[in-house]
Amino acid sequence: MSIWTRIKDFGPWSRAQKERDLEREIQNHLDLEAEESGPYGAQRAFGNAMLVKEEVRAAWGWPRLEQLARDVRYGLRQVRRNPAFSAIAIATLALGIGVNTAMFSAVDAVLIRPLPYVDADRLVMIWDEMSHIGFPKHNSTPAEWREWRRHNTVFTDIAATETGNVTLSGDGEPEQLPGRKVTANLWTVLGAQPLLGRVFTEEEDTQGVQVAVISYGLWQRRFGASPDVLGRTINLNDSPYEVIGVMPREFYFMPARDIDIWMPTSFSAERLKHFSWHDEHIVARLKPGVTLQQARESMAALSLRVTAHVKPPRAAVVTPLRDELAGKTQTSLIVLLCASAAILLISCVNLANLLLSRGAARRREVAVRAALGAGRGRLITQFLVESLVLAGLGAIAGLALAIPVMRFLETLVPETMAAVRLTLDWRVLAFSAAIAVAAGLTFGLAPALGGSRLALQEGLRDGGRGSSGARSHWFQHSLIVTETALAVVLLTSGVLLLQTFHHLQRLDLGIRGEKLLTFVTPLFRYRDFHQRVAFVNAELERIRAIPGVIRAGAISKIPLTGIAGTTRYVFAGQPANDTRTQDALSRVVTRDYFSTVGARLREGRFFDISDQLSQSPVAIVNESLADRNFPGRSPLGARLQFGHLGAEGYWYTIVGVVKEIRDRGVAEELKPAVYRVHDQADQSGDQPSGIVVRTAVEPASIVAAVRQAIWSVDENMPVTHIQTVDDIVARQLSAPLQNTTLLSAFALLALLLASLGLYGVLSYAVTQRTNEIGVRMALGATSNDILLAFGRRGLALTLAGLAIGVLLALVAARLMTTLFYGFRPDYSPAVTVVSLVLLAVAALACLVPARRASRIDPMIALQHE
Amino acid sequence: MTRQKNDILQGTLVLLVLKTLADGRRMHGYAITAHIQRVSADLLRVEEGSLYPALHRMAQDGWLRAEWGMTEKNRQARFYTITKAGKRQLALEEESWARLCSGVQRVLRYV
Structure with a gap:
């Protein structure tokens, strides 16, 4: 038979028609037979009409799909019947699936989607x-x-x-x-x-x-x-x-x-x-x-x-x-994707536990179905379909959750790539559906197998209580250990990132960032050195005259933004081929640059009015250069020559050592640097086009005045890259901040879910073992003994999870190295903090059910069915 | 409940039904049962529990056509007729039945 007929036959309309036909056909048969052998004879000869109909329906084809639809309806009914359970399950899944969907959309946009080039x-x-x-x-x-x-x-x-x-x-x-x-x-x-x-x-x-x-x-x-x-x-x-x-x-x-x-x-x-x-x-x-x-x-x-x-x-x-x-986004996305996968896994583990516990409660129902002829395969299918229904509902709720997370993730897309607007397109939806199915199968399989097995073993035995056996305990316990370990990995990683971020935030920039305005005036039209000096001096003069301006200076690269810009140099008496020690960042500054940005001296002096073109050339170096080329000595007085100018080149005398300025960027490695004063840098190609202005007022309030000041000197001069140093710092810290925020949020979520899981399993164990507790108490166990017994179990699980998690976190930390921006976060406080937090939360999660166990009245417990 | 062993061998029901309708007759389920029982001189008895699933399956496979009609006594019934595909299937079934019989015969004759 063709697929088309099957499809045509399958629709609910034709199905109902077929049902009516079958009903009439059987009735007609009975009527015909009754004419010969009377109504009872007919019934007896025909046998079980229900069974006949059932078999005819089986012959109609595609009964599996039909069955599936019925299981789905049944699953939905289960959801409605247990609103509390369903709400918890769907919320947990929505978190897991939503977070993963959003993460995937970002990973897809940055790492998977084809770039706009051929091949x-x-x-x-x-x-x-x-x-x-x-x-x-x-x-x-x-x-x-x-x-x-x-x-x-x-x-x-x-x-x-x-x-x-x-x-x-x-x-x-x-x-x-x-x-x-x-x-x-x-x-x-x-x-x-x-x-x-x-x-x-x-x-x-x-x-x-x-x-x-x-x-x-x-x-x-x-x-x-x-x-x-x-x-x-x-x-x-x-x-x-x-x-x-x-x-x-x-x-x-x-x-x-x-x-x-x-x-x-x-x-x-x-x-x-x-x-x-x-x-x-x-x-x-x-x-x-x-x-x-x-x-x-x-x-x-x-x-x-x-x-x-x-x-x-x-x-x-x-x-x-x-x-x-x-770039670095790759690592952060992968780390965050792993973290969100861990959250989903924890959600699944929790649900598996919940379902296992509930499976025991539904034993009677399952036994009835088994007695009515449902095979083990049918039971497993039905349990799985129920899980999938939950997962599907979770996925739908998760999509709603994913959208705000996606808005946040969009800002993670690096500058080097096209800006994206993350949307729930078919790829993302397909991914979401796939993980929902995977999740449904993951958390549904163990309960399905367990539930169907129980049904056949214990059947309808009255008061079917008992324990679900050591095997299922073992399984549930390993689930708890797993989710605890995952939570520990996330928490530890989160604390490491927090440490890193804290470190970056407190980093000594070498300059005072507040109320420091920067911008660029491109100097390409001032090719003549003297004209250039005159223009820079004139524009700085006008800027200083603006009310609210304290100081103004110029430099060839705005601090914190010049990742490169190095130059070759050679010290007097040094052979010219030792490149390891002859390369440094080169900056040309005006005399008042250092005082404007608030740089500090280690030794010597800053540039002053005596450093004119006609005077002997001087240079200031940073601590890295002093430490590299003059370890344990003072570089003051040493002379160096730049570039490949040979005899033509000036010899600059080092007159000062400035404390490290983060010229290359907040989170970038420090490099040796040499500063020269603009007036003496006619041989350098570096032009002091970057202007820094220290203000007493809010920097934004003087921007218009600054433009006017510059245009009063040269009306064709563009004023670009206007930003405060605080802006620059905030922008450079935004990626680490986002990584830290997201991972910390994920880690807290993981902690919450894991403690809920622990709580759930222990409280289930208490309910399940009420009888046993009653017996123990009747035999003389005190309520403290019971409290300890349950508390110990929870604690043992937590400690096992903690130990595994700490080991895994070591591996995770290695994956995250680039997110530490060269900082080496201290591992032991992170582990200590995480252990303490986890133990505290776990203790709380254990205490509630353990106390309940210890307060059980033995008389009631013994009668507990 | 004891019953004489006259259940129809698994798989032969299709053959019997197709053969019953082979000459183009139009019959309802009860008549098919009655026909087989009568023609076999009560040796074969078709279980309704097997007949209806078989009829529906054959209709779905396109070997039979089903339609509502009236019996001689003006009762409503669902009538089945054989299709072309059904006739082809009948030929196949007869052939395999013959093979089965001769095979069984040989085994029985073997001393």
């Missing part, structure tokens, strides 16, 4: 291995890019990109735009196409033709989405560029989602020759059939070969693009 999993990034100066994955150089591109055998092509922030001027306000300079082959490597126009060619790139491809966002915002934009000339850093293409809305590429302009790199011959401009992000596409491992080995060797003349030669590091885009 994105074949894309990798290539870095310089420069661990000797503290950068195991350093930006590469144009020279290496060219050599790799020429000689490699593992990539179809290699593209380079570097920062190219520009000021767009011309019609409208001058605007600082995030831009990238990219080699012409970037688009083919990524497999990206422009929405309008074209991208630039290799010739345009090498010949330095000034063309630009703009983002969809910029096209919409600045050019009113007009197709006429193609061919238009725009001013970027005061040079004319022709707009030749517009990228589609969904296009983005490292290092940020909001790049607005792409221009040719047009590397100079000099940059392509020396292996020393570490500005490039390199992206490459693996050749078909080449594995990541092969590419790694091949590139490491190739890179050592092409940099053989550099001291020391560098290996190349190849990483999947996805890892780079997801």
Whole structure:
């Protein structure tokens, strides 16, 4: 018979019709037979009409589905009949499933969903291995890019990109735009196409033709989405560029989602020759059939070969693009996903326990069904369907819960990737349904097997009480140990993250963050050193005149935001090839910078008015550099020279050691740093475009005045990246804060669920063993003995869970290392705190049922059925 | 309750029903029982408990067609007729029955 007929036959309409037909048919038969042998004879000959009908129904086909529908209805009735139990079960499941659904949607968006490039999993990034100066994955150089591109055998092509922030001027306000300079082959490597126009060619790139491809966002915002934009000339850093293409809305590429302009790199011959401009992000596409491992080995060797003349030669590091885009978020998502999975597992364990306990209570009902002919398979199916009904309801409630969690998780998506709006799309719904089924089977299986077994053993025996046997105790106990252990893992991890966050928050930034306003005034138009000095001095002068401003200074990279920006140097008398000790962050500052940010001196002095271009050049170093190059000695008076200028280069004398300033970011590793005063830095490319202003008033209140002050000096000067140091700190701490908050919330949830589980099992045991308690008391046990007996059991389970959990937490902590931001949280207080909290909660969970047990009246207990 | 062993061998009921309807007759369940009992000279008796499930299964498999109609005595009844597929099935069943019989015969004759 065709499936179609089956489906047609299966519908409830045809089903009812069939039922009526069958009823009539049997009745007719009886009538016919009665004509011959009388009504009783007919009945006897026919036998059990009910049974006949049952068998005919079995012949109708798809009885399983029918059965299933009936089991589901029965399950729903069970839910209504035990509202308290059902509410607890559904709420527990809703938490577990909701949290997991939300986590999955975030993991899906960041780690699973295809990136907007062709065959994105074949894309990798290539870095310089420069661990000797503290950068195991350093930006590469144009020279290496060219050599790799020429000689490699593992990539179809290699593209380079570097920062190219520009000021767009011309019609409208001058605007600082995030831009990238990219080699012409970037688009083919990524497999990206422009929405309008074209991208630039290799010739345009090498010949330095000034063309630009703009983002969809910029096209919409600045050019009113007009197709006429193609061919238009725009001013970027005061040079004319022709707009030749517009990228589609969904296009983005490292290092940020909001790049607005792409221009040719047009590397100079000099940059392509020396292996020393570490500005490039390199992206490459693996050749078909080449594995990541092969590419790694091949590139490491190739890179050592092409940099053989550099001291020391560098290996190349190849990483999947996805890892780079997801960054630290990858670890936090995985950790949080594990945590939420643990919560779901705990929920399941709790429910399994609850159902096991309830299964015993339903023994009579099950026995009746078994006596009426339900086979063990039928009973198991029905129990499982009941569990699945609960899981389904839990999943529905969980979806409602997932949505607010998803709103929170959206903010975890890293800057390097497209912003997402997490939604309950079909992937997420499918996942949610899958875990609901898995959960239903997980927590339903043991009770189903147990329940069906009990039914057959103890059957209808009157007063069917007894214990469910050592086996089921053992099982329930191991469930408790499991969930306790999981809760301990989560709690410990949570405490470790809390410690880390606390540490990050209290971290000495080296500057005073409050009421410190920062912004950037790009200095590209002040190429002449003297003009630049004059402009910076003039703008600072005007800013200082604003009421509410205490001090103002300038620096080449706003503190806490310049992860890179290093320079080479050599100390007088030091051989020039010891790169391990000849690389430091380089910053050019104005004289009053240190006093403005509130930096502190370890020894020597800050810059002062005597440090002019005409005077002998001086430098200030940080403690890391002093400790590295002058361990146990004072660096004051030591002289050093920067870059590759040879005899031309100034010799700077160290006049001060400043206490560590977190120039690279709150949670970033400290690096040796050298500060020079702007007036004496005419040989440095670093320009003090970052302005810091210490205010007496609320920093936000003077922003308008600051703009006016700067525009009064240069009306075309954009003022960008306006933020306070407090903002910067808050933003950098937001990821650790979110991780900590989520994991702590998960951990508390786990603790709550685990203690509920313990409470449930013990109180069930008390109910179940009321008789036994009565006997014991009648034989002379005091209520204290009983209290101890039950208390001991709970305590033993808790301790076992604690021990296993602590061991597992050690493993978990290793997985989380990157979330500690270089901090080494102390393990023992975490374990102590968690143990104490857990024992306290467990004691409470045990005490209530244990006390109940100890207060049982033996007379009543003995009669207890 | 004792009863003579005249239950129909498992699997042969389909054959008997198909054969009963083979010449295109239109019969209800009771008539099919009565026919088999009469033709076999009371040697075979069809259990209603087996007949109706078998009829429904055969109708579902497309070997029989079922429809409501009136008996000679103007009673309502559900009548079954054989279909083309049913006739093909009958041929198959007869063949396998013959094989079964000859097999059993050989075993019985073997000394």
